Amino acid sequence: MRTSARWALVLLGLLVLAPVQAKRSDRDQPMDVQASHFDGFRKPNSITTLKGNVVITQGSLKATGDLARVHFDANAEIDSVVLTGSPAHIQQLDDNGNLMQGEAATIDYQVAKDFAVLQGHASINQQGRGEAHGDRLTYNTQTSEMTGDSGGDGRVHMIFKPQPKAGAAAPAAKPAPAASAPAPATSSGQP
Secondary structure, eight states: OOHHHHHHHHHHHHHHHSOOOBOGGGGGSOOEEEOSEEEOOOOTTOEEEEEEEEEEEETTEEEEEEEEEEEEOTTSOEEEEEEEEEEEEEEEEBTTSOEEEEEEEEEEEEGGGTEEEEEEEEEEEETTTEEEEEEEEEEETTTOOEEEEOOTTTOOEEEEOOOOOTTTTSOOOOOOOGGGSOOOOOSSSOO
16 A cells, blocks of 8 residues: 555544534524525525525535525425535634635535535535535535545545644744853963
8 A cells, every 4th residue: 555545544434533523502592594595485495596696604604605595394394405606605613613615516415414515516514623625515504524536637636734743832932032042161261
């Protein structure tokens, strides 16, 4: 196995061992939807269309776009929201207060299944953890786990940031100025 492949497996294993939890309370919050215009209403198996400066918030989760389609299930509950924009944005805090930000041409937020699919020049940046870029990225809004696929050059690009080391938060001690260093000893007995 190549060295780079081994490192990738080690890094992925570390991410699986220490997953960051998205803000757990977000799912229990009401979803606030705002736009310049809407067409539709809340009824079973229907779609409401929102146009112009669409802003959707649910707890710490916020999604924006130029156009959104809100899909209701058979119980008239929100099943999914599909946002498009130039680009559309999504962001959410995890339980540690770290911010995830994503953008893409289309964001399909599957509310009932707790994930968002970002398609078309997609990028996700997780504060303190790293970032991913590809044609299609999937972000779990409960666990912060991601998957990715890419067309174009056929590659998903990721950057993993190192974890802060214990005690690294304390500022390093500054060396004493050179003027306070002791004078070198002399053999002549003169100071």
